[in-house]
Amino acid sequence: MLTRTDSAGTTMSSGPGSFQFMNQYVKALKTPEVVGLCSNFGFSNTYVNGNKIKLNTKFTNSDFWKVTDFDFLEGKPYNDQQINNRDYVAVITDGLRDQYFEDGDHGVVGKYIEVESINYRVIGVVRGSPATRLYTYSDIYFPYTLPKSNYEDKGVNGSYVAMILGKKKADLKAIQSEFDHMITQLPPSLWNDGGRFSVLKVNAETFFDHAIQSFGSRKTTQLYTIFGLVLVMIIGLPTVNLVNVNVSRILERASEIGVRKSFGAPARALLWQFVIENVFITLIGGVLALVLSLIIIEMINSSGWIAYADLAINPTVFLISVGVCFLFGLLSGVIPAYRMSKLKIVEALKS
Amino acid sequence: MIILENIEKVYRTSSVETLALNKINLHIKKGEFVSIMGPSGCGKSTLLNIMGLLDEPSNGKVAIDGNAVTKYSDQYLSQLRNQKLGFIFQSFHLINDLSVIDNVEIPLLYRSSTAKERKELAQEALEKVGLSNRMKHFPKQLSGGQKQRVAIARAIVGKPEIILADEPTGNLDSVMGNEILGILQKLNEDGATIVMVTHDDEMAKKTHRLIRLFDGAQVQ
Numbered sequence: 266m267l268t269r270t271d272s273a274g275t276t277m278s279s280g281p282g283s284f285q286f287m288n289q290y291v292k293a294l295k296t297p298e299v300v301g302l303c304s305n306f307g308f309s310n311t312y313v314n315g316n317k318i319k320l321n322t323k324f325t326n327s328d329f330w331k332v333t334d335f336d337f338l339e340g341k342p343y344n345d346q347q348i349n350n351r352d353y354v355a356v357i358t359d360g361l362r363d364q365y366f367e368d369g370d371h372g373v374v375g376k377y378i379e380v381e382s383i384n385y386r387v388i389g390v391v392r393g394s395p396a397t398r399l400y401t402y403s404d405i406y407f408p409y410t411l412p413k414s415n416y417e418d419k420g421v422n423g424s425y426v427a428m429i430l431g432k433k434k435a436d437l438k439a440i441q442s443e444f445d446h447m448i449t450q451l452p453p454s455l456w457n458d459g460g461r462f463s464v465l466k467v468n469a470e471t472f473f474d475h476a477i478q479s480f481g482s483r484k485t486t487q488l489y490t491i492f493g494l495v496l497v498m499i500i501g502l503p504t505v506n507l508v509n510v511n512v513s514r515i516l517e518r519a520s521e522i523g524v525r526k527s528f529g530a531p532a533r534a535l536l537w538q539f540v541i542e543n544v545f546i547t548l549i550g551g552v553l554a555l556v557l558s559l560i561i562i563e564m565i566n567s568s569g570w571i572a573y574a575d576l577a578i579n580p581t582v583f584l585i586s587v588g589v590c591f592l593f594g595l596l597s598g599v600i601p602a603y604r605m606s607k608l609k610i611v612e613a614l615k616s
Numbered sequence: 617m618i619i620l621e622n623i624e625k626v627y628r629t630s631s632v633e634t635l636a637l638n639k640i641n642l643h644i645k646k647g648e649f650v651s652i653m654g655p656s657g658c659g660k661s662t663l664l665n666i667m668g669l670l671d672e673p674s675n676g677k678v679a680i681d682g683n684a685v686t687k688y689s690d691q692y693l694s695q696l697r698n699q700k701l702g703f704i705f706q707s708f709h710l711i712n713d714l715s716v717i718d719n720v721e722i723p724l725l726y727r728s729s730t731a732k733e734r735k736e737l738a739q740e741a742l743e744k745v746g747l748s749n750r751m752k753h754f755p756k757q758l759s760g761g762q763k764q765r766v767a768i769a770r771a772i773v774g775k776p777e778i779i780l781a782d783e784p785t786g787n788l789d790s791v792m793g794n795e796i797l798g799i800l801q802k803l804n805e806d807g808a809t810i811v812m813v814t815h816d817d818e819m820a821k822k823t824h825r826l827i828r829l830f831d832g833a834q835v836q
Contacts (some may be wrong), residue, residue: 520635524709527670528723532690610670614709
């Protein structure tokens with residue numbers, strides 16, 4: 266996100282960058298391995314047998330295909346030569362292929378697709394990506410040099426995003442510093458709009474940080490804190506509730522505690538019994554949550570609510586969740602179990 | 617077997633102080649079958665609870681089978697209760713979620729014994745009370761008399777030398793009550809020392825010795 270403001274912050278212009286800015290300055294960075302450029306998706310229509318098909322369109326450079334991880338079912342992406350030649354070529358998704366070409370199963374590379382009265386030669390078919398992947402999702406992909414890409418627009422703001430692939434994960438910081446340095450070196454005339462703006466804010470961010478930033482204009486660390494607090498609340502409230510449920514659940518068993526103590530159960534043994542029971546019950550809850558998640562994910566994936574949805578369980582996130590289940594099982598069990606193990610036998614037997 | 621010296625139990629609230637037991641001195645010998653009687657609220661159950669180390673006296677000394685109870689630490693008392701004492705309660709106090717045999721095994725869970733040993737001992741105890749055919753049943757499937765027999769099996773499974781019974785026939789009809797008393801008498805003949813709280817004169821007459829309490833004091 267590229268934001269320009271005046272010194273008082275009263276006038277603001279904010280949005281993606283222009284192709285020229287991205288191509289000239291971001292693509293020139295030395296530390297990244299590849300810089301893919303693509304426009305935000307646009308809208309268009311095509312017709313087959315008189316029926317309208319609504320399309321999302323995207324213009325990209327050739328490196329876009331190197332940064333992304335598309336699965337080419339047929340053909341290949343366009344290269345720099347095709348881009349420079351302004352060849353009317355396109356990469357389409359399997360979904361569009363199935364809608365547009367009746368005999369799509371037999372291969373469509375080399376066939377033509379007409380979009381807004383222009384025939385494009387299909388040179389590749391990719392497995393479609395879900396709309397939730399904002400920067401890669403589209404139905405059809407064109408070289409950025411083709412009509413309506415606005416790639417020659419001047420100025421820093423436009424409709425393009427740069428996706429940077431580092432040589433290795435540890436390069437992120439170096440890429441960010443090179444990017445920040447490049448921004449400071451930009452000639453002010455490029456972005457100050459004849460003195461209208463005096464502040465330029467633009468960052469090279471990870472996708473997650475960028476997504477978080479879209480919730481507000483605060484600093485990333487502040488946003489992490491806010492999200493962290495919200496998470497703690499979301500998890501904390503059920504934990505407090507769980508402690509209360511456990512207290513009443515264990516209180517109902519006061520008579521059992523009395524009996525066990527009468528026959529020689531030390532407080533420590535009872536404490537362990539209740540804690541282990543609780544952890545076990547919480548872990549059963551975790552397993553149920555996993556099964557439900559798998560079912561819901563499968564339902565979403567197969568329902569078509571999100572086109573090309575390919576949601577999956579992340580093993581790391583799942584293991585952390587199991588750890589959290591274990592921890593909360595322990596925490597929510599220890600307090601009531603400790604109280605109950607200290608219960609006087611005579612009082613426990615009376616209840 | 618059980619020695620109580622100058623036992624006092626005082627219940628205190630912010631405004632009232634109630635003397636539940638007043639200088640009780642008792643010596644119960646090994647192999648005795650003793651009954652404790654008295655009107656409601658005279659301190660019978662409190663006395664039994666103190667003998668069974670389920671409650672702590674305000675003053676006085678308790679000794680169980682030569683072990684003077686001077687410290688009331690959880691670990692020490694748990695061990696004494698587990699090794700020396702068996703309890704039978706008026707309202708049975710069986711754990712409804714556990715089967716009959718699992719209920720009977722409870723005292724053995726707090727000793728070093730294997731699952732096989734526990735099962736064998738529990739079966740033996742249930743045979744003694746005539747319930748070996750109900751091992752897999754749950755308490756809710758049993759009659760009052762059967763429940764109390766399970767409770768007796770639980771009390772004797774660890775082979776304790778002392779059995780403390782708090783109105784064991786209180787919730788049963790006379791036929792069942794006599795059956796339970798018969799089992800207790802048999803256990804006593806086999807060597808167990810039994811102290812039983814009861815309201816029933818007829819039951820009390822069948823024991824070796826009667827202790828009467830009135831307003832927390834021993835009157836007989």
